[in-house]
Amino acid sequence: MEMMNWLPEHSAALQDLRARGLSYSEIADTINATFNTAYTRNAALSRAQRMGLVGLERLEPSLPGHLDPPKPSLPELPRIGRLREGRAELTPDLLRGPKIFTETVEMPQLRCAAVVPRHLSLLDLKPGDCRYPYGGDSDGETMTFCGHPCRSGSSYCTPHFHLSRDPEATARPVLSAAWLQAIGAG
Known part of the structure; x- marks a missing residue:
């Protein structure tokens, strides 16, 4: 498996495309077409997990068997300051683990x-x-x-x-x- 480091502009594009509701395979295809990279769906998903983006819902459900070639560029949308209203920020309490492992059990x-x-x-x-x-x-x-x-x-x-x-x-x-x-x- 080849290790690829995500450049900041690639991560920003992933965040923007995920906010637009694209699937991770569509995100990988778009980033690859835009930046001439070779990210896979799983690479995009893993990077999104590390960035804390995985819990976001897609705007539209994906269609099974829908395999259009990637579009080289998307129309520019205004950048969103926050990905979604009400998204919980990662706090030390959320990063520590489940309560059952931190509480004293009799x-x-x-x-x-x-x-x-x-x-x-x-x-x-x-x-x-x-x-x-x-x-x-x-x-x-x-x-x-x-x-x-x-x-x-x-x-x-x-x-x-x-x-x-x-x-x-x-x-x-x-x-x-x-x-x-x-x-x-x-």
Whole structure:
């Protein structure tokens, strides 16, 4: 992809043509014909985004399949001081990002197991030791494991077994009586 720098007169023409309601492909074609450049529709659109012009509405809807050759020059219209009345100016509040990322969010109370882990490495774990992991959340942080004796039929000790289960989900039967009757097992 070839990088093209927009000259100030090209940017001014883009702003003027966008204010007149031209599409970005028409803008690129007009600027190319006027200044002997090779801007694409996407280049015009990207430059308009950087200039803050993208939110402007077109004066007329575009017609699908309408591909007239570009007109070399448009009649001069008086320059408009502002692009459109009521256009919001970019303020630091708008540039910071959505509020959801800037506000403090109250975290829910997390459940925790009533056990002090032994923090064994994977190599130190023996058969029958709890494999509930601790750490390893960030790059380079070592992961350790609980290491207490496992509950029978589980890889976790009893406190970690209960911590890893949803109390409401385990209260519901996995297969209902209606399901068992439907498959002929009930």
